[in-house]
Amino acid sequence: MRIVIYQEPKVTDYRTGKEISFPEKPSAVTVGSYDGVHAGHRQIIGQMVEAASALGLRSVVVTFEPHPRHIVNRDPSGRLKLLTLLEEKAMLIESLGVEWLFVVKFDSTFAAQSSESFIQRVLLDRIGAKQVVIGYDHGFGRDRKGGVSTLCRMAEQNRFELKVVDEVRLSAEHFSSTRIRALLREGRIREANLFLGAPYLISGEVVHGAKKGREIGFPTVNILIGSSDKLLPKFGVYIASTVIDGCEFRAMMNIGIRPTVAADSAPAVEAYILGHSGDLYGKVLTFHLLERLRDEIRFESFEALQEQLKKDKKMVEQYQK
Numbered sequence: 001m002r003i004v005i006y007q008e009p010k011v012t013d014y015r016t017g018k019e020i021s022f023p024e025k026p027s028a029v030t031v032g033s034y035d036g037v038h039a040g041h042r043q044i045i046g047q048m049v050e051a052a053s054a055l056g057l058r059s060v061v062v063t064f065e066p067h068p069r070h071i072v073n074r075d076p077s078g079r080l081k082l083l084t085l086l087e088e089k090a091m092l093i094e095s096l097g098v099e100w101l102f103v104v105k106f107d108s109t110f111a112a113q114s115s116e117s118f119i120q121r122v123l124l125d126r127i128g129a130k131q132v133v134i135g136y137d138h139g140f141g142r143d144r145k146g147g148v149s150t151l152c153r154m155a156e157q158n159r160f161e162l163k164v165v166d167e168v169r170l171s172a173e174h175f176s177s178t179r180i181r182a183l184l185r186e187g188r189i190r191e192a193n194l195f196l197g198a199p200y201l202i203s204g205e206v207v208h209g210a211k212k213g214r215e216i217g218f219p220t221v222n223i224l225i226g227s228s229d230k231l232l233p234k235f236g237v238y239i240a241s242t243v244i245d246g247c248e249f250r251a252m253m254n255i256g257i258r259p260t261v262a263a264d265s266a267p268a269v270e271a272y273i274l275g276h277s278g279d280l281y282g283k284v285l286t287f288h289l290l291e292r293l294r295d296e297i298r299f300e301s302f303e304a305l306q307e308q309l310k311k312d313k314k315m316v317e318q319y320q321k
Contacts, residue, residue, distance in 0.1 A: 001094040005065075006126070007105035014090075014103065022102075024128040028052035031062040031123070031134065033177075036083030037092035039197030040135065040168045040175030047165055048133040049097045059099045060127055063089065064106040070229075072111050081231035083177055083184075088201045091286070102127065115150050124158055133163045170195060187234030189292045199241075199288035200233065202253075202269060206280040212261045213272065216306040218313075220254075220270040221280050223287075232267060237312055239291040239319050240271060244283075250274045252309070252316050253287060259298035260305045272309075274316060291319060 003014035004022060011022040030048040034041050045061060052059035069080045084092065090101055104110065104122065113121075123129040132151060139147050148164055155162040168175050175195055183192040184200065193199050202223065209222035225232075235256030242251055253271040262268075271287060293312055299305040 001090070001098055001101055003090055003101045003103065005103050005105060006122070008110075008121075014101075022126075024126060025058050026056075026130045027058040027060045027128050028055065028131040028133065029060045029062060029123055029127055029129040030132070032138065033067055034061070034063050034084075034089060034093070035067060035177045036180055036196055037089060037096075038083075038175055038177060038180060038195055039170070042096060042197050043168050044133055044135050044165045045093065045096050045098065047163065048131070051131045051133060051163065052099075055131060057130055058128075059097070060102050060129075061093050061098050061100070062102045062104060062122070062127070065103050066106055067229075068106055068111065071106055071108060079229065081181060082227075082229045083180060083196075083231055084201065085203075085226050085230055087226065088203055088286070091201070092198070115147075116154065119151065119154050120158075124160070129160050131161045131163065133165065135165050136167050181231055184231060184233040187236055187292050189233060189238065189289050192233075193289075199290055201286055201288060202230070202232070202240075202255075203284060203286040204269065206283050206285060208281065209268075209270065210262065213270070216302050216309070218252075218272045218306070218309050220272045221285065223269040223271065223285065225269060232269065233289065234292075235267070236295045237293040238289050239293060239316050240287040240289050242271070242273065242285050242287045244273075244276060244280070244285070249276050250316050250319070251287060252293075252312050253289070254296070256296040259296060260302070272313070274313065290321065 005012045005014055010019050012018060013020050028048050028051045030044055049059050065086055067080060067082060093101055123132065151162050180192050180195050189200060204223040204225045206221045207224045213220040232255050238253045238255065240251040240253045242249055251271040251273045255269050257265050257267055293315055299308065
């Protein structure tokens with residue numbers, strides 16, 4: 001999948017930063033923030049990819065960076081935490097068979113344009129949309145005033161096809177990024193994963209830490225998260241998996257302040273990877289969270305911590321998906 005950044009009028013390659021040619025070409029397109037790429041999003045993107053294949057069109061997902069709610073409609077309770085940073089979102093979207101991820105640089109100027117202007121200038125003139133696939137509750141453009149009715153009207157005028165994907169529910173509950181954030185904050189990882197349609201991702205670069213784990217037989221990798229906007233689930237110990245050089249490993253991940261070894265420290269993410277040895281510094285690893293084992297606990301000694309980690313490790317080894 002190719003990732004490009006669009007800041008009118010330029011299109012640049014995400015990896016190289018160089019301006020590239022992005023010709024208008026008959027395309028199947030879907031548009032959205034797609035934070036989390038949850039099961040509802042997957043239905044929409046999947047139907048767009050199917051339409052592209054059936055009609056011989058280029059498949060394009062249009063998304064926004066930063067998240068529009070970081071620019072407009074800011075939450076007075078605090079900055080919106082994201083389920084997926086851009087790299088994570090791209091990884092999930094690529095797995096669905098999409099050819100192009102078209103990332104619109106979102107700022108106050110872009111936010112001020114009307115939905116009609118966005119459809120005409122970006123979807124039609126810049127990309128070449130011939131088939132647009134959206135969810136039933138989709139809203140976009142200034143103040144999210146654009147939606148299904150706007151697209152229906154413009155589809156008739158501009159001769160592109162519009163497909164609206166019906167609501168998807170799980171046990172009568174609506175799929176939403178908001179609901180998933182709430183579940184993660186409560187540590188309900190299994191339920192969150194059901195709504196996501198896949199395990200929750202945490203990714204970042206392996207950096208040097210205090211190396212306290214080595215002293216008690218549990219050397220960990222310390223993960224530097226790419227942005228403070230990333231939502232970390234409720235502090236605690238989790239079962240996770242990661243792929244290193246094509247091989248999958250189970251991991252025991254701690255998310256929190258590590259009260260026994262680093263009192264009053266900032267929240268951190270570290271993982272003990274079962275069955276792996278070797279230098280991982282500088283590598284970017286992606287962990288899939290599978291299950292929550294327990295809360296963080298402040299132990300009276302390193303020996304007590306070590307004994308608990310042995311129990312945690314056994315549970316990780318015995319875990320069945």
